[in-house]
Amino acid sequence: xxxxxxxxxxxxxxxxxxxxxxxxxxxxxxxxxxxxxxxxxxxxxxxxxxxxxxxxxxxxxxxxxxxxxxxxxxxxxxxxxxxxxxxxxxxxxxxxxxxxxxxxxxxxxxxxxxxxxxxxxxxxxxxxxxxxxxxxxxxxxxxxxxxxxxxxxxxxxxxxxxxxxxxxxxxxxxxxxxxxxxxxxxxxxxxxxxxxxxxxxxxxxxxxxxxxxxxxxxxxxxxxxxxxxxxxxxxxxxxxxxxxxxxxxxxxxxxxxxxxxxxxxxxxxxxxxxxxxxxxxxxxxxxxxxxxxxxxxxxxxxxxxxxxxxxxxxxxxxxxxxxxxxxxxxxxxxxxxxxxxxxxxx
Amino acid sequence: xxxxxxxxxxxxxxxxxxxxxxxxxxxxxxxxxxxxxxxxxxxxxxxxxxxxxxxxxxxxxxxxxxxxxxxxxxxxxxxxxxxxxxxxxxxxxxxxxxxxxxxxxxxxxxxxxxxxxxxxxxxxxxxxxxxxxxxxxxxxxxxxxxxxxxxxxxxxxxxxxxxxxxxxxxxxxxxxxxxxxxxxxxxxxxxxxxxxxxxxxxxxxxxxxxxxxxxxxxxxxxxxxxxxxxxxxxxxxxxxxxxxxxxxxxxxxxxxxxxxxxxxxxxxxxxxxxxxxxxxxxxxxxxxxxxxxxxxxxxxxxxxxxxxxxxxxxxxxxxxxxxxxxxxxxxxxxxxxxxxxxxxxxxxxxxxxxxxxxxxxxxxxx
Numbered sequence: 001x002x003x004x005x006x007x008x009x010x011x012x013x014x015x016x017x018x019x020x021x022x023x024x025x026x027x028x029x030x031x032x033x034x035x036x037x038x039x040x041x042x043x044x045x046x047x048x049x050x051x052x053x054x055x056x057x058x059x060x061x062x063x064x065x066x067x068x069x070x071x072x073x074x075x076x077x078x079x080x081x082x083x084x085x086x087x088x089x090x091x092x093x094x095x096x097x098x099x100x101x102x103x104x105x106x107x108x109x110x111x112x113x114x115x116x117x118x119x120x121x122x123x124x125x126x127x128x129x130x131x132x133x134x135x136x137x138x139x140x141x142x143x144x145x146x147x148x149x150x151x152x153x154x155x156x157x158x159x160x161x162x163x164x165x166x167x168x169x170x171x172x173x174x175x176x177x178x179x180x181x182x183x184x185x186x187x188x189x190x191x192x193x194x195x196x197x198x199x200x201x202x203x204x205x206x207x208x209x210x211x212x213x214x215x216x217x218x219x220x221x222x223x224x225x226x227x228x229x230x231x232x233x234x235x236x237x238x239x240x241x242x243x244x245x246x247x248x249x250x251x252x253x254x255x256x257x258x259x260x261x262x263x264x265x266x267x268x269x270x271x272x273x274x275x276x277x278x279x280x281x282x283x284x285x286x287x288x289x290x291x292x293x294x295x296x297x298x299x300x301x302x303x304x305x306x307x308x309x310x311x312x313x314x315x316x317x318x319x320x321x322x323x324x325x326x327x328x329x330x331x332x333x334x335x336x337x338x339x340x341x342x343x344x345x346x
Numbered sequence: 347x348x349x350x351x352x353x354x355x356x357x358x359x360x361x362x363x364x365x366x367x368x369x370x371x372x373x374x375x376x377x378x379x380x381x382x383x384x385x386x387x388x389x390x391x392x393x394x395x396x397x398x399x400x401x402x403x404x405x406x407x408x409x410x411x412x413x414x415x416x417x418x419x420x421x422x423x424x425x426x427x428x429x430x431x432x433x434x435x436x437x438x439x440x441x442x443x444x445x446x447x448x449x450x451x452x453x454x455x456x457x458x459x460x461x462x463x464x465x466x467x468x469x470x471x472x473x474x475x476x477x478x479x480x481x482x483x484x485x486x487x488x489x490x491x492x493x494x495x496x497x498x499x500x501x502x503x504x505x506x507x508x509x510x511x512x513x514x515x516x517x518x519x520x521x522x523x524x525x526x527x528x529x530x531x532x533x534x535x536x537x538x539x540x541x542x543x544x545x546x547x548x549x550x551x552x553x554x555x556x557x558x559x560x561x562x563x564x565x566x567x568x569x570x571x572x573x574x575x576x577x578x579x580x581x582x583x584x585x586x587x588x589x590x591x592x593x594x595x596x597x598x599x600x601x602x603x604x605x606x607x608x609x610x611x612x613x614x615x616x617x618x619x620x621x622x623x624x625x626x627x628x629x630x631x632x633x634x635x636x637x638x639x640x641x642x643x644x645x646x647x648x649x650x651x652x653x654x655x656x657x658x659x660x661x662x663x664x665x666x667x668x669x670x671x672x673x674x675x676x677x678x679x680x681x682x683x684x685x686x687x688x689x690x691x692x693x694x695x696x697x698x699x700x701x702x703x704x705x706x707x708x709x710x711x712x
Contacts, residue, residue: 029608036609037526044522047515048534051541051580054552061555112447120444129448131702136455138630138698140637142665143687146672147458150465150680155408162409206458209451237437267545270639270665274672295547295640302554302644310555317548328543 058321061314068308073315079280079297081309088294088316090280095293095320097197097286098272099265102204106265107258110209114216118223119242130217137210141203145271148203153275156202157193160287164193175288195277197291203271208261215260215335219253220246256335263327267320269295294320382425390418415446459691466685475685481651485676494686496652497667500567501693503656504642504663505635507571508578513628516582523583524590525612535587541580549577550641558645565647567661573641582631589623590616622705629701633694639665664690 029037065073069086076087117129148156164175177192193199223246231241247254272293278300279290294316305313394414419442426435468489469475475493483492519538523531553573557563593616601611617624647660648670655661662670664686671683 032609033607036612040518040522040526041528041530043515043518044526044534045530047519047579047583048530048537050515050576052537054541054544054549054576055537057552057556058548109447109451112444113451116444116448120441132452132455135695135698136451138633138637138694139455139458140639140665140690140694142637142639142668143458143462143691146668146684146687147461149672151457151461155406158406159408206454237433239437239440240433242440263543267543267547269545269547270643270669274669295545298547298551299640299643302551307559310559314551314555317545317551320545321543321548324543324545325540329540332539 055321058314058318061311062318064308065312065315069312073312077280077282079292079301081301081304081306084308086309086312088297088319090282091292091294091297091316092319093282094197094291095266095295095323097291098200098204098293099262099268101198101201101286102208102265102268103258103262105201106205106209106212106261109205110212110216110257110261111254113209113213114220115242115246117213117217118220119238119246130214133210133213133217136206137214139206141207141268141271142274144203144206145274147206148199148271148275152202153194153199156199160193160196160198164287172284173287174285176285177288192289193287195275195289195291197276197286200272200275200291200293201286203275204265204268207268207271208265211264212257212261215257216250216253219250219257219335223249252334252337256331259327259331259334263324263331266324266327267295269299272296273299378429382422386418386422386425390414390421393417393421415442418442462684462688462691465681466683466688469682469685470688475682479650479652483650485674485679487678489678489681492682494664494667494682494689496649497662497664497686498689499652499654500646500661501636501663501665503654504567504571504574504646504661505632507568507656508574508635509628509632511571511575512578512582512631516579516631517586517624519583520586520590521612521616523587525608525616538580538583538587542584544577544580545640546577546638547640547644549573550644552576553641554644564658565645565660566658567646567653567656570642570646570661570663571656573645574635574638577638577641578631578635581634582627585627585631586624589620589627592623593619625704626701629697629704633697633701636697637665637690637694639669642666643669664693 069076073087075089076085077090077093078085078087079090080086113133117126117133121129160175163173167173168175175192227245227249228241231245232238236244273296276292276296277290278292278296280292281290298313298317302310302313391414394410394417398410398413419439422442423435423439426438463470472489472493474490476498477495478491478493479496480492480494481496519534523535523538550573553569553576557569557572558565563569597615597619598611601615606614642663643666646663646666648666649660649662653659653661668683668686668690671679671686
């Protein structure tokens with residue numbers, strides 16, 4: 001039997017599923033719809049052009065930069081516009097240092113807080129805590145910068161002094177000064193411990209904590225309730241339940257949240273600029289005063305830049321953008337893998 | 347009924363009368379648990395105090411808290427181990443960490459708010475702080491002179507322009523990606539997602555070098571608004587796209603089945619459905635744009651005088667005012683910066699609460 005049945009089939013000869021062809025639908029858009037579809041496509045393409053032109057423009061700036069400074073742009077660590085010696089080696093290292101220390105402080109805090117919200121806090125407290133974390137994400141970076149500068153810096157320098165005094169034999173924690181000197185005894189202000197990568201990382205921590213925490217919490221809360229209850233019914237303590245059910249389930253959320261936070265930390269500008277004392281130097285001593293990041297470099301030297309230096313700054317910005325882009329897309333992929341398709345995110 | 351009572355009577359007859367069985371409270375604390383906690387806390391405070399202030403030459407509050415926490419965990423674990431098996435001891439140690447972390451962050455957040463308001467109180471309590479600008483005011487002048495009206499108006503104008511560029515484009519792009527689809531939409535989505543990674547300072551630098559350096563625009567509120575718009579556009583497009591994705595497909599199909607066209611479906615079904623979600627995305631985007639300093643720093647130029655014209659002269663804004671005041675290094679200006687930060691914080695908080703109210707208590711992840 002072919003598809004063309006003229007008379008309605010009798011009950012006994014209902015066509016099999018393979019004969020039930022979908023009707024050919026020809027969509028005739030009304031004029032209104034055509035206008036809508038085309039204008040939506042137009043806006044979409046316009047946005048595509050605008051948005052990608054930024055990336056292309058930044059990328060294109062690396063051509064004159066490499067023409068002018070050559071490959072030494074990536075290996076030179078000094079930034080001396082007056083002598084036209086410019087390179088981003090130091091700022092890239094500084095950016096990564098500040099971001100990594102920020103991650104090192106923020107991720108354990110975020111992980112524990114996310115666990116507290118998802119598994120320890122009583123149910124009535126949970127929405128409030130979730131909202132507080134979201135609210136913290138909305139606090140402007142400059143406010144955290146102020147806070148670190150005037151509230152956290154004094155105790156942080158003392159902590160840094162203490163660490164470098166007793167653990168200074170470890171290269172990362174060394175400070176090139178006489179650690180037996182009290183910190184108030186060193187030239188104006190606190191030259192050797194304030195404005196370090198460590199202090200800047202405290203500001204970065206406050207910026208990235210909410211993001212990492214909310215990603216982790218979302219994944220933890222999706223842990224299957226049946227398995228959690230099964231673990232508890234078998235006599236597991238709360239921690240044993242979390243260790244065997246929630247953490248394995250949320251592993252991709254932990255990794256993804258960490259990397260999203262890393263992407264944010266790399267680009268954090270204003271709170272870092274306020275805190276650090278700018279120094280262009282590649283050094284492992286994160287407790288020592290003076291560091292610089294790509295964004296702080298841009299913020300501090302865009303004004304006096306000549307055209308070639310401006311394009312060098314843009315290239316530095318492009319490098320930063322590529323770094324965050326790579327980290328973010330890896331993170332997005334990892335987080336997406338954890339979602340089991342159920343549940344929607346807003 | 348009768349029968350059951352009879353059975354009960356029969357069962358009860360030989361033994362004592364049955365006691366009413368009470369529901370056992372699960373997850374409650376026994377007296378022992380509470381006493382262990384209190385004992386560990388008291389013992390650890392005492393021990394830490396003795397060692398910290400009398401035995402070792404330590405000082406400073408940070409060290410005290412850290413040492414106290416370590417001693418407390420040790421005592422708590424030790425006391426628990428007297429009566430409980432190992433897994434319970436481990437559970438309690440982990441619980442102290444899980445409670446300590448949010449407490450630490452909460453204290454930090456609280457100190458941010460309290461410190462900002464407290465340090466800015468002197469300036470905030472003068473009404474002229476909200477009604478005057480800083481033109482002709484020297485840094486050391488008393489707080490009865492000068493204010494941040496220019497910065498507040500600047501922030502308002504810049505953010506309104508930025509949002510009125512970014513929001514329609516962002517929502518239209520999201521509609522294109524989610525409702526129209528087609529070959530191009532995948533590409534648009536990939537690029538938009540990628541550009542959400544653009545650091546705000548790079549967005550500012552882009553506008554600075556294109557508009558200010560190459561096109562010769564003056565430093566102005568418009569340039570700052572453009573920088574904010576460039577930064578916010580991908581973020582808003584993606585947020586709106588996520589919101590649109592929540593609309594159940596059944597609603598669209600019902601609309602098509604009733605004979606509605608694409609445009610009618612989008613305009614009369616999809617967009618009204620997601621209106622609260624879109625409003626939330628918009629308000630959170632505004633909150634983000636209000637607090638961004640880096641793009642504004644590069645493009646608007648700080649001024650001390652009132653300027654409501656976005657295309658001509660430099661225009662100050664709240665974050666920029668704070669930054670410039672701190673950079674000046676003058677104590678009075680620092681207090682003004684704190685007061686401005688308190689205003690900024692209040693503004694962001696208000697926007698945030700507004701977003702929550704519009705969202706209508708719906709669960710939201712951003």
